[in-house]
Amino acid sequence: MKINEYLLERGESPVPLNDSSHYRVTSGEIFYDSHFLKQLRLETLRAQRSKSTLSLILLTLDKEADVKSINMNEILGIIREKTRDTDMSGFVNHNAICVLLPDTDEAGAKAICAKLANENSPFSMTTSSYPDHIFESLTKNGYVRPDAFPFELWDSGGLIDASWFKPLLKRGLDVVGSIFGIFIFMPVMLITALAIKVTSPGPVIFSQIRLGKQGTPFTFYKFRSMHVNMDNQIHREYVQDFIKGNHAKVNQGDTEKPLYKIKSDPRITRVGKFIRKTSIDELPQFFNVLKGNMSLVGPRPPLAYEAEKYQAWHLRRILEMKPGITGLWQVEGRSKTEWNDSVRLDIRYIQNWSLLYDLKILLRTVKEVLKCRGAM
Template identity: 40%
Template sequence: MSSVPVGPLPPHSAVAGVVTGIRTVGFTPLAKRAMDIAIAAAALVAAAPFFLVVSLLVRADGGPAFYAHNRVGRGGRIFGCLKFRSMVVDSQARLEALLASDPEAREEWETTRKLRNDPRITRIGRFLRATSLDELPQLINVLRGDMAIVGPRPVTASELDSFYGAASAHYLTVRPGITGLWQVSGRSETSYDQRVALDVAYVSQPSLLADLRILLKTPVAVLSRRGAH
């Protein structure tokens, strides 16, 4: 898979207006961090009953409620990105067996790092993923300073090396986000090159106003389930 060059948001994106032409007036890392902490703390308090119920449902198969996958954060620091566990406990073994026996699945995985018909996903996990509720524990990552509310999606070290190329310099300057341009632009309906270009566009024009606009678009993207699998 080729990486995309550092450059502006491609014209095909329906959300180009979110960042194009927005000045950075009023943006400071301190202001963004303060907003992140306030939103994450309030959301965690409000979602506490939901966390309890979902944790019990996820643990019904005997596995843990949460899953932490190593992702690359600001400055290249590796952190455990939290999610409600949405896969079976032997998910890695099942993935390896599927990719070894199904060439079409292997090609899809190598292109998008996702599978439309993923046999590893549990019944409750399918619902959590379709609604993006599996990512709510990342509010804890925000309070820890690993992530932001809005930013590029957190990626693995192998993804950064294989897909980002020169664009990795942009990715590494900010905290990855729970939501961002990719999430409101179709998610899995976009190619990986388009995803990288969206990350570059977001980082190139930092703005609290852009963050707020992305936040306002996020509920619509989640409810429509566009590109969610």
């Protein structure tokens, strides 16, 4: 159905043919306002760089509301009259309007929300602040709540409807690749499991809660390389210093050949040292990929206490893309790369990813693993 036909059926004024800032039609449905979402993306990136707070108000039409009697264009006009000149508003879909509030914290967003409030309003309102709500959720819950930001911020593949096949291709590669990996490496995994069981008490598989795309928690698998019931304080302190950029404190190498990894970790078993150096400990993650928690290629999934220490711009590596077993950082940086540079590599991958790019990284990963470069 054409957009103007849809509006006329509802008794609303048609949108001018040259006006693409209101609605975008996809498969017969009123869909996202691409112009508004592009602006949201730009403002989010600006907030990251300037370390300012970005807030939004999401007005969603109540289910009980009489849709045919509501003129969404008229409501959008009223919202624009009641908000500041620097604020931006637009349609998210046929029953939701979003108001974007640059340089505004949660208190400011609630004040504007109060101005928009109306007893007879058919909308429910939600406010959120970036990145405050994300960090608050990480600190309180150990993960990013789904409502920490009301909808997905970025569309790293361009227009949403035009790039639906790209994630599908990536998922296809993940499924085929993980099944192939499980089949090929099954003998190695069985031998590793036996070696771990014989040499140290405890489970063969080490499971841990990590953060996936948009900060969603999932159970992450590795072969156990440490003694059981070990305190993680060593790693917590190291990660905190690493992310803060205390290079002199965390560099386990020298100035010419830096090594950003705990070199002599007393928690690691004898078998653990070998399977870490050869990256065999990562093989169970093929099951994470098969389940859909991870991808073959992507940023590494962080622990919650790591993500708590992030700066706002670091969040892109967990919000925009599914984490991977390997990635651009592993093949270009590995353990010699400083934290900020490793995040830049992840962001570069997110911005440029394609099926061919994934295949190239996978081939380079095989080369790096065979060299045991940067592994400890």
